Amino acid sequence: AQTVTQSQPEMSVQEAETVTLSCTYDTSESNYYLFWYKQPPSRQMILVIRQEAYKQQNATENRFSVNFQKAAKSFSLKISDSQLGDTAMYFCAFISGNTGKLIFGQGTTLQVKP
Amino acid sequence: DSGVTQTPKHLITATGQRVTLRCSPRSGDLSVYWYQQSLDQGLQFLIQYYNGEERAKGNILERFSAQQFPDLHSELNLSSLELGDSALYFCASSVGLKGYNEQFFGPGTRLTVL
Helix, strand or coil, rough: CCCECCCEEEEEECCCEEEEEEEECCCCCEEEEEEEEEEECCCCCEEEEEECCCCCCCCCEEEEEEECCCCEEEEEEEECCCCCHCCCEEEEEECCCCCCEEEECCCEEEEEEE | CCCEEEECCCECCCCCCCCEEEECCCCCEEEEEEEEEEECEEEEEEEEEEEEEEEEEEECCCCCEEEECCCEEEEECCCCHHHHHHHEEEEEEEECCCCCCEEEEEEEEEECCC
16 A cells, blocks of 8 residues: 655744755555645645656756655655745645545645744 | 635534535546545545546545536535544545546535534
């Protein structure tokens, strides 16, 4: 069975600084996708970034980038130039290419301080 | 706005009761997913429907059932409610049923069982 682990329940960062959120996963599959979702206080689930396992290049979306280490089964999220609006809970998620079942980590609460 | 709608936004009911949560997917999406977010269980996948047929099942209790109608909207029925069923229930939708299809989340229904 696939599992996703986020070992940092809470983190904080100063505005304009850089922060990295950690995620590890376990799977025996070769065809899968990894995601980071943001859940602000409104509780809406917002897709931040997506990584296809078959791609070696790390995904980037503006200030958000990932460090995908396939062999180590690690998928960290880097947020550069942190903004107050980045304050939220962040979920790492895994999905097999053959199913529609998203598997989420426990979440990391990020607080951006002014 | 993801384009996925869920009603009601909030629901307060008593133990032993039955409730129905409704979800309308984005226009053109054939897959609907239900997820439960609770303090003790985190975010977990419940069930997936594709074009009216059940396609995948997760940790969904026998007291819970779902269906997808010909117009593609879906309903999640929760019966014999217990205090532990209090949670935020998300619906998501995607075009296809495989993992590479991005899932768009609705705003959620907050269920409180007293």
